[in-house]
Amino acid sequence: MNHTFDVVTLFLLLDIAEAGSLTAGAERANMTPSAASQRISKLEFGIKQPVLTRLPRGVQLTEAGEILTSRARLFRREMRAASGDLEAIRGLERGSVRLGSFPTVSASLLSDALKDYHSRWPGIDVRVRSAVRPQLLDMLHSSEIDLALLWSYAWTEEAERSLSLEPLMEDQTVLLLPIDDERVEHDVSLHELRTARWIIRSNDHPAAEVLYRSCRVANFEPDVVYEAHDYQEIEAMVAAGVGIAMVPRLSVVHHRPDVTAIAFPESDRVPTRVIYIASLARRQYTPAMYAISTALRGAAERIAAVNDAATGEGGNTSLRSGATASTPR
Numbered sequence: 001m002n003h004t005f006d007v008v009t010l011f012l013l014l015d016i017a018e019a020g021s022l023t024a025g026a027e028r029a030n031m032t033p034s035a036a037s038q039r040i041s042k043l044e045f046g047i048k049q050p051v052l053t054r055l056p057r058g059v060q061l062t063e064a065g066e067i068l069t070s071r072a073r074l075f076r077r078e079m080r081a082a083s084g085d086l087e088a089i090r091g092l093e094r095g096s097v098r099l100g101s102f103p104t105v106s107a108s109l110l111s112d113a114l115k116d117y118h119s120r121w122p123g124i125d126v127r128v129r130s131a132v133r134p135q136l137l138d139m140l141h142s143s144e145i146d147l148a149l150l151w152s153y154a155w156t157e158e159a160e161r162s163l164s165l166e167p168l169m170e171d172q173t174v175l176l177l178p179i180d181d182e183r184v185e186h187d188v189s190l191h192e193l194r195t196a197r198w199i200i201r202s203n204d205h206p207a208a209e210v211l212y213r214s215c216r217v218a219n220f221e222p223d224v225v226y227e228a229h230d231y232q233e234i235e236a237m238v239a240a241g242v243g244i245a246m247v248p249r250l251s252v253v254h255h256r257p258d259v260t261a262i263a264f265p266e267s268d269r270v271p272t273r274v275i276y277i278a279s280l281a282r283r284q285y286t287p288a289m290y291a292i293s294t295a296l297r298g299a300a301e302r303i304a305a306v307n308d309a310a311t312g313e314g315g316n317t318s319l320r321s322g323a324t325a326s327t328p329r
Contacts, residue, residue: 004046009039010072013051016040017069021058095288096125100136100148104231105275108253109168110149113299117292124288137163140280146289149296151273153206155213166277166293169300172307173210173270174261176238176245176252184260190218190268197243199226199234206273211246214270235259248273249307275300 008029016025016036026036044050051065061069101110106128117126129136129145136148140163151171175193177184200208200222208227215222225243228234231251238245239258252261264270277293279285285293 005068006039006043007075009043010068011076012036012039013043013065014069014072014076016052016059017061017065022052094123095286096127097147097286097288097292098127098129098145099292100129100131100139100145102132102136102149102151103130104248104251105149105151106130108250109275109296109299109303112302113292113295116298117295120295121288121291124291126292136278140278143280146279146283146286147292148278149275150278151206151275153210153271153273155209156206162281163278164281164283166279168275168277168296169304171273171275172249172263173214173246173272174249174252174263176234176247176259176261178239178241179258179260181244181260184262187265188262189265190214190270193244194218194220196223197225198222199228199237199243199245200224201231201234202227202229207247207251210271214246214268217269246270250275250303253303 012025012029012031015028016022019025019028022036022040023033026033029036031039040052044052047064049064050062051068053060053062099110110128114126117124129139131139133150136145136150139145140148149168150165175188198211200211202208211222226237228237231247234245234247235252235256237243239256247261249261252259255261277296279289
């Protein structure tokens, strides 16, 4: 016969056995002796046999009582361990989070955030899946990942309403030029680049669409001379003088020393993209999810501060650096 056991009563029985009397056990369990006696009687009625033998002084477990207390002891130990695990998660001593990302942001914003994250919360395991936007959305909806870093332009299809979106930063579109290009020292409008030769990501890439849309607003079609597979390839071709390029700023955070990036004037209305953290709207953030989002916000603020400082130094924003090239997509 199957029995449904009341955990409170099982723990009471264990307290009685360890204390040696019903009264002392009831006191341990924070209940009156009368309430404790009623619970034990109800348990005995349910299993059709006694669990305690009342003695002149104290009580003694029956065989059934021994079986139940041995199980209750194991269960109480597991519950205490579970409570400790929950406290550790709350205190961010352990736990895990599955994060989706895309290469451009992984090589810039995310890598910076993870340095901070691992130093502050070394016990939290972070698993990252890198993919393109549609795949990241699919992984979110199938719960393969807890959070995703996504991008969006003004014309990008809206994410489904089942997602909660937390904007992190605006990723400005910049002009990539050879370091010795004379235009580096001047404000350059898109109209002045009508006769330029352009290097783009493959024609179906969102960054290519930014170029085409921007040039159409300026009433010309760009002369595309090279289609690249990644931003490292774009930088190499720009450095070689093949052409110039329009790229997201995050794609050249770590870049070649022989190229530089400058901002477009606001009057050109060159589109920028928003980087945000996405999660299922119904999903409650765990402490580990809060921690990684905190680290990501901190990294975004640091990047924005660097960009603001560079822009404030005058007109064009140069990203000259001796760092090695990265390969974001």
